[in-house]
Amino acid sequence: MSTNERVTLVNEGGTKKVTTSDSGSKTGLDVNLLQGLSSELSEYAFSDLNESDVVYNYYGYLKSDGGWFILRLPKDNTEARYSSGLSDYTTSWTNRTSLTYQLYSEEF
Secondary structure, eight states: OOTTEEEEEEEETTEEEEEEEETTEEEEEEEETTTTSOGGGGGOEEEEEEOOSSSEEEEEEEOTTSOEEEEEEETTOOOOEEEEESSOHHHHHHTGGGSOOBOHHHHO
């Protein structure tokens, strides 16, 4: 991602989407972060975004009962990996770069 691009999270019908844009114009990359995933993830609400890491973007999601997951996407969007827990989201978000991330089928 170039330095003049920005990422905006948009709620479209309950689905979180990432839209990258350059100087306000849409580049055409829309990544539906929860597309095709289990309906159990629909219980999670978007909480945090961090794109300052050199290699990865991180997206944090929370459930009302304290459960959470963090989605890690490389800057080139080639793979999605997940880390999850039942509590202590704040600490996990702070330490997101050192968490263990797995494929969706392994994590959930």
